[in-house]
Amino acid sequence: MKGLFTTAIAIATGLVVLLGYFVHLPLLVNLRARFVQWTIILAGVAVLVGIYNLLSVHFGKIQRKQKNSIYSLFLIFALLLTLATGLVFGPDHTTTRLLFNSVVIPVETTLMALLAITLIYASIRLLRRRSDLMAIIFLISAMLVLLGTAPLPFGEIPLLGDWIRPWIIHVPAVAGGRGILLGVVLGTLTTGLRILFGADRPYGGK
Amino acid sequence: MSWISAAGLTFILLSSGLLLAMSLLPRKSLPTFRDILAFTHLRRAIGLSVEDGTRLHLSLGRIDLLSPRSASALAALSLLRLIAEETAVSDRPPVATAGDSTLAILTQDTLRSAYQAASAEAQYEPASGRLTGLTPFSYVAGALFIPRDENISTNVFIGNFGVEVALLTEAAERENCLTLAATDNLPAQAILYATAQDPLIGEELYAAGAYIGFGWAHNASLQIQDILRWSIIILILGGAALKLVGLL
Numbered sequence: 001m002k003g004l005f006t007t008a009i010a011i012a013t014g015l016v017v018l019l020g021y022f023v024h025l026p027l028l029v030n031l032r033a034r035f036v037q038w039t040i041i042l043a044g045v046a047v048l049v050g051i052y053n054l055l056s057v058h059f060g061k062i063q064r065k066q067k068n069s070i071y072s073l074f075l076i077f078a079l080l081l082t083l084a085t086g087l088v089f090g091p092d093h094t095t096t097r098l099l100f101n102s103v104v105i106p107v108e109t110t111l112m113a114l115l116a117i118t119l120i121y122a123s124i125r126l127l128r129r130r131s132d133l134m135a136i137i138f139l140i141s142a143m144l145v146l147l148g149t150a151p152l153p154f155g156e157i158p159l160l161g162d163w164i165r166p167w168i169i170h171v172p173a174v175a176g177g178r179g180i181l182l183g184v185v186l187g188t189l190t191t192g193l194r195i196l197f198g199a200d201r202p203y204g205g206k
Numbered sequence: 207m208s209w210i211s212a213a214g215l216t217f218i219l220l221s222s223g224l225l226l227a228m229s230l231l232p233r234k235s236l237p238t239f240r241d242i243l244a245f246t247h248l249r250r251a252i253g254l255s256v257e258d259g260t261r262l263h264l265s266l267g268r269i270d271l272l273s274p275r276s277a278s279a280l281a282a283l284s285l286l287r288l289i290a291e292e293t294a295v296s297d298r299p300p301v302a303t304a305g306d307s308t309l310a311i312l313t314q315d316t317l318r319s320a321y322q323a324a325s326a327e328a329q330y331e332p333a334s335g336r337l338t339g340l341t342p343f344s345y346v347a348g349a350l351f352i353p354r355d356e357n358i359s360t361n362v363f364i365g366n367f368g369v370e371v372a373l374l375t376e377a378a379e380r381e382n383c384l385t386l387a388a389t390d391n392l393p394a395q396a397i398l399y400a401t402a403q404d405p406l407i408g409e410e411l412y413a414a415g416a417y418i419g420f421g422w423a424h425n426a427s428l429q430i431q432d433i434l435r436w437s438i439i440i441l442i443l444g445g446a447a448l449k450l451v452g453l454l
Binding site for chain 2: 018022024039042043046047048050053054056057060068071104107112115119121138182183184189192195196199201202
């Protein structure tokens with residue numbers, strides 16, 4: 001019974017929001033705006049629940065003395081320190097900014113650098129994992145675009161920078177990208193319809 | 207109502223009618239779809255994980271559910287539900303990680319519902335559905351050690367990711383885990399093609415339910431995707447032909 005009730009509410013809300021986009025009746029438009037406002041408030045509360053979830057998972061790791069739980073301790077300390085700094089000084093204060101500029105940004109930049117190395121390594125391994133025609137085309141295209149973009153010590157390779165690279169970027173890459181996006185749009189539409197009809201219920205229930 | 211709104215509404219109503227008709231009309235046989243190797247591997251991995259007592263890790267990305275591109279996360283939740291139901295008999299439940307708090311709550315709810323449906327409520331652990339971070343790199347950093355520390359045999363990355371997902375696939379690769387990956391983000395799609403063992407391309411992300419066996423609605427929606435795709439192809443080719451002869 002509870003499941004039916006939540007499903008009915010979800011479907012009705014979904015229909016009102018969907019119709020509010022297309023049919024500009026004042027009642028529908030106002031209802032849609034009100035529902036969206038409520039959703040934003042709920043999403044704000046969800047952040048707090050999410051942080052509680054993060055804390056409880058890491059407290060659990062420490063309690064069970066799980067492998068590498070020292071990192072969990074460090075995470076909880078950093079989270080509470082950042083939260084306290086934000087609450088006491090506010091998000092725009094120099095101390096809060098200092099925390100972000102001297103910890104968060106350098107760490108994320110380091111991970112970005114690691115990512116560059118990871119990608120080079122992955123592209124080297126690609127042919128070992130999949131040595132089919134598509135993998136070869138993928139690697140050759142990536143190599144040609146890289147060589148056509150990067151500043152080379154001996155100057156530009158003839159044809160590459162002013163013909164081959166722009167052609168790859170503007171013709172096959174755009175065509176493939178649009179094809180993928182069309183597929184994603186159709187998938188999004190049918191996923192949305194399944195949820196609207198209650199066939200998929202990500203909000204729980206049997 | 208503008209003509210664009212009218213066209214949009216007609217398109218949605220048409221798709222809804224097709225979905226209802228294809229779902230409710232009686233059928234003599236189940237539809238057959240082309241083979242996608244990644245789903246065959248996933249089915250096998252689900253069975254193996256139950257047998258050898260390892261876990262599956264499902265990473266749902268970090269899309270904000272209020273954004274228009276949240277369907278990838280909703281498709282991932284369907285897959286999570288199915289995986290949780292199929293592994294409910296195992297003593298090692300799957301782990302689901304998300305980079306958005308709303309999505310993390312939904313992963314917990316989906317896991318709880320799956321165990322209820324499988325009459326295995328005792329298996330549910332709230333810590334199986336986790337928020338690992340709220341920014342792209344903090345999400346990745348939080349999920350990075352899961353393949354190593356939690357006896358994971360298969361990693362499924364399905365949802366909205368950025369290029370940072372390569373760090374996750376690399377971590378999974380180092381632990382010799384099977385990695386199946388799908389995303390609706392184009393740069394991440396290219397990265398996953400190069401780094402994942404079983405990448406899914408484009409709309410294959412939304413086909414998981416039909417291939418893994420989620421039922422009538424998923425089969426019907428996959429067939430509708432095919433019908434709509436062919437309609438669009440015909441429209442594009444027709445438009446190009448009309449342009450060529452100077453009628454457009």
